């Protein structure tokens with residue numbers, strides 16, 4: 001994957017003074033959206049960040065040999081939430097240590113961070129605390145963080161129990177779900193939850209009820225588990 005620099009960023013990527021994502025209403029008709037949200041995928045190399053993005057964007061799974069991301073790359077996807085068109089600009093970062101200084105530069109512009117580990121890799125789970133330390137060092141204070149235990153389809157090779165992921169997420173006060181970039185389970189849920197949170201922060205009136213991301217995820221998880229998906 002190519003190393004993309006910040007020249008891809010437009011004025012639409014700049015935060016408003018109050019830290020809210022901007023409202024864009026002056027695009028060409030082919031690219032109309034109301035809101036741009038920048039979401040970053042982070043986590044160790046090989047946890048499945050690129051596959052996670054491709055599954056969300058194209059409903060496809062990149063099977064076969066693993067090609068590590070070089071630097072950083074991004075894809076856009078527009079979703080509609082309660083009539084509001086939200087453009088998710090999703091940044092896929094390289095998990096390899098040698099690209100860390102490149103990815104650090106992008107943290108401060110991110111409004112949401114999806115932090116992935118691989119349920120078949122104890123190292124990737126153990127490194128989550130280090131990732132959270134980096135987030136606190138480089139990201140905005142009010143960034144939305146979600147912890148994702150990816151490769152949930154690999155039940156035979158699982159080494160991290162779901163409860164361990166839940167416990168770690170509780171400790172840091174962040175929402176948690178297990179996902180599979182291969183089967184697509186909970187991939188859309190993760191993106192929709194952060195998009196809803198950012199949309200509510202940006203366009204909702206102070207008198208409207210606050211969006212509760214934890215409650216939303218729990219209710220969606222219940223819905224899918226009742227149908228045998230989770």
Ligand SMILES: Nc1nc2c(ncn2[C@@H]2O[C@H](COP(=O)(O)OP(=O)(O)OP(=O)(O)O)[C@@H](O)[C@H]2O)c(=O)[nH]1
Nearest residue numbers: 045046047048049050051068069095151180181182
């Ligand atoms: N079974 C299974 N395999 C997955 C899943 N997600 C990713 N993989 C596989 O895991 C390997 C690594 O996936 P990538 O998406 O390239 O990992 P990455 O986190 O982007 O890695 P870096 O670019 O180095 O940071 C690939 O061989 C994928 O096919 C998943 O949910 N289930």
